[in-house]
Amino acid sequence: MAARGTAFAAALLLLLAPALAACSDDEGGGGNESPPTPTVEQTERTEPAEQSPAATAPADVGAAETEIKQNWQKFFDPATSMEDKQTVLENGDRMAPVLQAFSGDERGGQVQAKVSKVDFTSPTEANVTYDLTLKGATALPDASGTAVEQDGTWKVSAKTLCALVQLSGNGSPIPGC
Known part of the structure; x- marks a missing residue:
């Protein structure tokens, strides 16, 4: 917070310095010269405006x-093995318990x-719209x-799987979600 205040004070000083310098006339005479106009420097933007x-x-x-369409179809195909589903699921190895809960549900194995x-x-x-x-x-x-690109492969996101597990009505929290 102090750094922000210091930066603001420095910016204010830079803007007011020319005006203050113009007001203090060393000769005491209030000359007819107009004070210099402050200029604003354009800095290079790191992000495009649009x-x-x-x-x-x-x-x-x-x-x-x-690839997203193929991998979603593969993930939700009841004939796809658990190991193959893990390859198209974000953090598939870590999400194995959640995947097991989803696939172990009678309905999950038929979707x-x-x-x-x-x-x-x-x-x-990517946001994905699909029919289940x-x-x-x-x-x-x-x-x-949602789909995410992980390790060069587009995968079903972990949050998508977690949302579906919650929809199944299991009620108990699943580790990983």
Whole structure:
């Protein structure tokens, strides 16, 4: 907090110094010269005023979107092994207990997902809209989740899995969420 106050005082001094210097006339005569006008230096911005599409999406949007759709389908496919699901889940090794709880639930083992929309929020994160089906019937239309790029692979985010586990109505907190 003190540093902020010091910075403010320094900025104020820089702005007022030319005006104060103009008011103190060494000759005591109040000359006709107008005081110098303070100038504002433009500093180079480190962030663009408006984010470019490259800043809010991966370099190859098409490939990333395809990978997200494939990996979400793989993650929610009942035929996919637990080990394979871990490879497309954010922090898959650490999230194994949560994944086990989700897949161990009778309904969790029967759900599938179809991604309908991917909106990139950064080069490594995306909001995902998907339909969750249970035995082929849509159980949760237009569900929202997130995908993250981790170690070069687009994965289902841990928070998406945790939200689904909470929806299952288990009630007991799962370690990792």
